[in-house]
Amino acid sequence: MPENFADRLLEAIKTKNAPVCVGIDPVYNKLPAEITDQKDLNDEHDSEAALDAVLEFCRRAIRIVAPLVPAVKVNSAFFERYYWEGIEAYYELIQEASEAGLFVIGDAKRGDIGSTAEMYARAALADPDFVNMDDLVGPDAVTVSTYFGLDGLKPFIDVAREEQKGIFALVRTSNESAGVIQNAKLENGLTVAEHIAQQVADWARGEGLIGASGYSCVGAVVAARDKDQAVRLRGMMPQSILLVPGYGAQGATAADIAPYFKSDGTGALITASRSILYAFDDMKYVERFTSEWDKCIEQAAKDFIKEVNAVRPA
Amino acid sequence: MPENFADRLLEAIKTKNAPVCVGIDPVYNKLPAEITDQKDLNDEHDSEAALDAVLEFCRRAIRIVAPLVPAVKVNSAFFERYYWEGIEAYYELIQEASEAGLFVIGDAKRGDIGSTAEMYARAALADPDFVNMDDLVGPDAVTVSTYFGLDGLKPFIDVAREEQKGIFALVRTSNESAGVIQNAKLENGLTVAEHIAQQVADWARGEGLIGASGYSCVGAVVAARDKDQAVRLRGMMPQSILLVPGYGAQGATAADIAPYFKSDGTGALITASRSILYAFDDMKYVERFTSEWDKCIEQAAKDFIKEVNAVRPA
Numbered sequence: 001m002p003e004n005f006a007d008r009l010l011e012a013i014k015t016k017n018a019p020v021c022v023g024i025d026p027v028y029n030k031l032p033a034e035i036t037d038q039k040d041l042n043d044e045h046d047s048e049a050a051l052d053a054v055l056e057f058c059r060r061a062i063r064i065v066a067p068l069v070p071a072v073k074v075n076s077a078f079f080e081r082y083y084w085e086g087i088e089a090y091y092e093l094i095q096e097a098s099e100a101g102l103f104v105i106g107d108a109k110r111g112d113i114g115s116t117a118e119m120y121a122r123a124a125l126a127d128p129d130f131v132n133m134d135d136l137v138g139p140d141a142v143t144v145s146t147y148f149g150l151d152g153l154k155p156f157i158d159v160a161r162e163e164q165k166g167i168f169a170l171v172r173t174s175n176e177s178a179g180v181i182q183n184a185k186l187e188n189g190l191t192v193a194e195h196i197a198q199q200v201a202d203w204a205r206g207e208g209l210i211g212a213s214g215y216s217c218v219g220a221v222v223a224a225r226d227k228d229q230a231v232r233l234r235g236m237m238p239q240s241i242l243l244v245p246g247y248g249a250q251g252a253t254a255a256d257i258a259p260y261f262k263s264d265g266t267g268a269l270i271t272a273s274r275s276i277l278y279a280f281d282d283m284k285y286v287e288r289f290t291s292e293w294d295k296c297i298e299q300a301a302k303d304f305i306k307e308v309n310a311v312r313p314a
Numbered sequence: 315m316p317e318n319f320a321d322r323l324l325e326a327i328k329t330k331n332a333p334v335c336v337g338i339d340p341v342y343n344k345l346p347a348e349i350t351d352q353k354d355l356n357d358e359h360d361s362e363a364a365l366d367a368v369l370e371f372c373r374r375a376i377r378i379v380a381p382l383v384p385a386v387k388v389n390s391a392f393f394e395r396y397y398w399e400g401i402e403a404y405y406e407l408i409q410e411a412s413e414a415g416l417f418v419i420g421d422a423k424r425g426d427i428g429s430t431a432e433m434y435a436r437a438a439l440a441d442p443d444f445v446n447m448d449d450l451v452g453p454d455a456v457t458v459s460t461y462f463g464l465d466g467l468k469p470f471i472d473v474a475r476e477e478q479k480g481i482f483a484l485v486r487t488s489n490e491s492a493g494v495i496q497n498a499k500l501e502n503g504l505t506v507a508e509h510i511a512q513q514v515a516d517w518a519r520g521e522g523l524i525g526a527s528g529y530s531c532v533g534a535v536v537a538a539r540d541k542d543q544a545v546r547l548r549g550m551m552p553q554s555i556l557l558v559p560g561y562g563a564q565g566a567t568a569a570d571i572a573p574y575f576k577s578d579g580t581g582a583l584i585t586a587s588r589s590i591l592y593a594f595d596d597m598k599y600v601e602r603f604t605s606e607w608d609k610c611i612e613q614a615a616k617d618f619i620k621e622v623n624a625v626r627p628a
Contacts, residue, residue, distance in 0.1 A: 025429075025430065027429075075430060077424075077426060077430045077431075077433035077434045077437070078430070078433055080437050080438075081433045081434075081436065081437040081444070083402070083405065083437070083450070084399070084401040084402040084405070085398065087398040087401050088397075088398040091397065091398070109425060109459070110423075111459065112391060113487055113488065113489035114489060114564075116339065116389060116391045116392070117391075119394070120391045120394065120395075122395065123391070123394050123395040123397070136397070145423070145425065145459060145461065146461075146495065147459065147460075147461050147484065147487075147492075147495060147496070148487055148489060148492055148495075149491035149492045149495050150491040150494070151491045151492065152489070152491075152492075173427055173461075173462055175427035175428060175462060175465040175466070177464040177465040177466075178461075178462055178463045178465065178466075179463070180464070180513065181460065181461060181462075181463050181506075181509070181510060181513065182461070182463070184500050184509055185500060185501045186500055186501065187500065187501055192495075192506055195498055199494060199495065250428075
């Protein structure tokens, strides 16, 4: 087993022939009735019951997708909304996903400066020299804010290097208004996102970060909708694995995500969240599996992999 | 009592004649021996004991500064490092600070898009329609990432408007390498931070956000070191209260922070963290109060207020 995070992730993608990641963004009122109808889980207004239902659903969803995909991305916000009990559930889920053989990306987009960034980094990646909680399993990688520059990233990069983990630095997001800031043009002709991409490429080349595959444990979150920008960002960060959100429910199609792969078919991890997790609300799957929500999720994950592989360079 | 967040904060600043905020960034190995020597609190490697010690120290520090300053800023990272138990302590402390009559700013710098941003916003500001935890007290305001643009901010602004709370949008940070990104020059001559400041000024003018004082519940985090940029940023966001970190331990002096005030002496809330919280490590105070750490903190807070008022326009 190769040790570098990027090498390990690429190997898992290859083994499963699936350059994809399922996003775990659980919302109580979207859960299948089979779960929320259980007597002790059926009260959205009882925070504890709601969280139990969310956790039960996520566990089962993770077990369904674990044989198919190499990675899941667990979104911290959907757990933080249940405060400390939610955070405990977030780490329980990370542990279970790890035990199911999945790479786990903690999507928390933390960022700060100096000693504060170090706190976030060592806690979020569960640096064992720091945590003093023997059996705590942290994620394999986390998403990180880039607005603070290298000072903000360095503590994350240091922990990633030491612990053979990874980070995905925020470069370009998929939301409507992001362009006002991220696509603002600099004097040198680059957009702000491209300028940050150049920085990420520099950071990714740091000593001890690049694996045998040529990829670094410093990846990037990139979700441009426009094809030209996707091609440019891919080219600007040749040693970074790109974590690409926005597939499915957020509107990105297979054609949109093709430019994030290199010509050898590596370099991108495409993420879909709601379109997999709530496939049992999609008529396409309901018609076929009626109320068997687990089969809807399984089929949606299979279709997702097939769609991505169809546009991925061979 | 005026209802708008900015109005209430300005009134508290006026009442205490102290446009300052004490940052609560607790670190176990900096705590006074009087606390860590207690039998049940003296083990840094026992996460529970360490957190109890941290909480005890923060409680006492908050009680010391509460009669002097209008606001405290509690830094989430220093609690998240103790995982779910740390988050519970973070909210306990917020509640105690509120009960002590302080404005509480939750410094968590969260940011994301769409429904994820909404989760963060409603949870971080403890929107009562959402939380279902009867007695949970959230902070009066939170710091928020701006890189996602308006979509990322809007859920926070909406909760702030409904709940008469506030946000401080991240514009300029004080760390060394921040300039690589935040001071990059745009085609139109503005820096990235100034471009974001213009956006913040727009957002701050939204309906229902501006109080009788003329200030908005949408403030900004600004920590430029260079005086010209400070003056420009102050001018660009005329309706935002500026939360200015970096005083004291981070190296900013009273002269550096003067430009953040308007000519009537309003508009800025200057934050010092380590220089107050760990004043008992500062020879200036040790010589005077020896091991009475509480008196060191009290005197440092008084000196801080005096220094800031000395440069604040009358």
